[in-house]
Amino acid sequence: MKKYTCILCPVSCEMEAGQAVDHGEISVSGNACKRGEVYARMEIINPQRILTTLFPVTRGKAVPCKSGAPLDNHKLFDVIKLIKNSRAQKPVKAGDILLPNVLGTGVDIIATADRP
Amino acid sequence: MYDVIVAGGGAAGIAAAISAVREGAKVALIEQSKPGGRLLQSIHNGFGDEFFGEDLTGPEFAARLASRLVSSGIKIIIATVTDVSSALTVTVRRPSGKLAELKAKAIVLATGSKEEPEPSTAPTSALRGVYTATEAQRLINIEGKIIGKKAVVYGSNTLAVILARRLTLEGVKVVCVCESREKPVALPKDIVQCLEDFDIPLYLNTTVAAEGESALRGVYIKKALSEPSFIACDTLILSPELSPDDTLTVGAGIVIDGKTRGAEVTSALETSVPGIFAAGSALHTQTSADDAAFEGMDAGRNAALYAEGKQETTEHVRITAGEGIHYVMPHTAPLEGRTKIFFRAADFRKAVRLDVRCGQDLIFAKRYPALLPGLLENIEISLNGLSQDVRLSLEEQ
Numbered sequence: 001m002k003k004y005t006c007i008l009c010p011v012s013c014e015m016e017a018g019q020a021v022d023h024g025e026i027s028v029s030g031n032a033c034k035r036g037e038v039y040a041r042m043e044i045i046n047p048q049r050i051l052t053t054l055f056p057v058t059r060g061k062a063v064p065c066k067s068g069a070p071l072d073n074h075k076l077f078d079v080i081k082l083i084k085n086s087r088a089q090k091p092v093k094a095g096d097i098l099l100p101n102v103l104g105t106g107v108d109i110i111a112t113a114d115r116p
Numbered sequence: 117m118y119d120v121i122v123a124g125g126g127a128a129g130i131a132a133a134i135s136a137v138r139e140g141a142k143v144a145l146i147e148q149s150k151p152g153g154r155l156l157q158s159i160h161n162g163f164g165d166e167f168f169g170e171d172l173t174g175p176e177f178a179a180r181l182a183s184r185l186v187s188s189g190i191k192i193i194i195a196t197v198t199d200v201s202s203a204l205t206v207t208v209r210r211p212s213g214k215l216a217e218l219k220a221k222a223i224v225l226a227t228g229s230k231e232e233p234e235p236s237t238a239p240t241s242a243l244r245g246v247y248t249a250t251e252a253q254r255l256i257n258i259e260g261k262i263i264g265k266k267a268v269v270y271g272s273n274t275l276a277v278i279l280a281r282r283l284t285l286e287g288v289k290v291v292c293v294c295e296s297r298e299k300p301v302a303l304p305k306d307i308v309q310c311l312e313d314f315d316i317p318l319y320l321n322t323t324v325a326a327e328g329e330s331a332l333r334g335v336y337i338k339k340a341l342s343e344p345s346f347i348a349c350d351t352l353i354l355s356p357e358l359s360p361d362d363t364l365t366v367g368a369g370i371v372i373d374g375k376t377r378g379a380e381v382t383s384a385l386e387t388s389v390p391g392i393f394a395a396g397s398a399l400h401t402q403t404s405a406d407d408a409a410f411e412g413m414d415a416g417r418n419a420a421l422y423a424e425g426k427q428e429t430t431e432h433v434r435i436t437a438g439e440g441i442h443y444v445m446p447h448t449a450p451l452e453g454r455t456k457i458f459f460r461a462a463d464f465r466k467a468v469r470l471d472v473r474c475g476q477d478l479i480f481a482k483r484y485p486a487l488l489p490g491l492l493e494n495i496e497i498s499l500n501g502l503s504q505d506v507r508l509s510l511e512e513q
Contacts, residue, residue, distance in 0.1 A: 005308045009165065010403050010491055012304035049309065052160045052173055053285050054260060062260040064159035064175055080285055094179060112159065113175040
């Protein structure tokens with residue numbers, strides 16, 4: 001069993017979760033809601049996070065962006081590298097897809113502010 | 117003449133203006149630049165779950181709130197509020213430098229918080245490469261500046277750890293985050309996703325002193341009972357506690373809570389000066405923009421009711437913070453209906469019981485497996501028929 005701190009809300013539930021050696025069922029305890037259980041399972045199987053950073057813009061200030069869904073943690077820095085080597089063209093509107101299906105993850109990089 | 121003037125256009129201020137206008141009030145919202153406040157430079161996600169039912173980044177949360185200002189009839193005035201008086205006047209300085217006095221039937225103070233650097237770090241803040249957390253966040257996220265190669269963060273509040281992650285993602289090596297206290301200030305979920313995820317060490321009981329002539333050369337970090345050690349770095353982020361910006365509150369002669377550094381308020385969020393209400397970080401440290409927005413909604417609605425002369429004047433009982441409680445909110449509440457009381461624990465506590473007493477009588481108790489100082493808790497109780505002050509305290513289990 002390993003300890004996990006849920007990151008999904010301020011309560012920060014301290015959970016214990018583990019998987020049987022034969023890759024059997026994952027058991028989770030200490031979570032106050034269902035979301036915590038799902039989170040702990042993912043932490044064991046494949047930790048993921050929403051990525052937020054700045055996306056470079058040609059002849060303008062970089063625009064804040066986010067991944068449209070959580071990305072595998074081990075791919076975060078590869079995705080950042082790709083973002084920093086890209087350039088968005090103005091005008092950019094919040095919600096615009098800046099990089100579709102980034103690195104084949106099925107997740108889009110989306111602008112979260114306007115650059116008119 | 118406005119019914120309600122809202123000073124400050126962050127999450128609490130915008131929400132206050134929107135809810136006041138919903139009550140039929142004629143409303144002005146005063147903001148220095150673009151509505152959105154600190155949210156505009158908080159490009160990370162984790163906002164909006166409670167208020168919008170959706171996970172949003174700061175700029176998205178701000179835009180979604182601000183979109184409700186469009187065609188709401190709220191007058192948006194771009195200016196700095198320089199003074200608020202108990203006669204319900206608001207003095208503003210326009211971008212041109214011209215001063216103007218506005219009159220209202222009720223006022224909501226939502227001017228946010230300020231950083232108060234510890235006096236010991238004051239001399240170092242003049243060194244090139246030393247930034248306060250708010251300033252660093254603005255430079256990186258709004259101006260798109262790269263502020264260094266190797267950084268140390270001093271302070272462990274939410275902003276400090278969020279910045280440590282931001283710097284790391286932007287390619288800056290964050291050597292460590294140092295905190296002079298025994299426990300980090302930020303919530304465990306933020307320690308996990310901002311520091312542990314990126315293997316950024318957190319040193320507790322550790323103080324930091326900057327070293328350099330005109331530019332930062334590095335820092336000496338000193339753990340309790342050990343010799344200082346030198347870390348070469350070109351960037352030092354100072355992230356002191358944020359406390360309510362009390363300039364306007366003090367100027368208006370409003371009674372201040374020594375713990376929150378914000379106004380003392382009734383359950384309607386009205387300060388000691390009739391007709392002046394407060395909400396958001398201007399009132400007390402907020403756990404989230406969602407909480408600030410909910411508080412703003414309450415303050416705005418109550419300000420509109422006051423402006424209409426609809427606020428009932430009933431007898432109030434005083435609510436105070438006892439053993440183990442950092443502060444309570446509100447400070448007074450009417451003796452009828454049910455009252456929601458917010459509180460923060462003074463320290464990290466495990467297995468405690470919250471007692472609410474009126475004189476010697478225990479009127480409410482609740483057990484908590486754990487209480488975090490970073491988390492604003494709340495209870496809902498009836499204060500019907502009480503004759504003495506109500507006191508919240510924590511008892512060991």
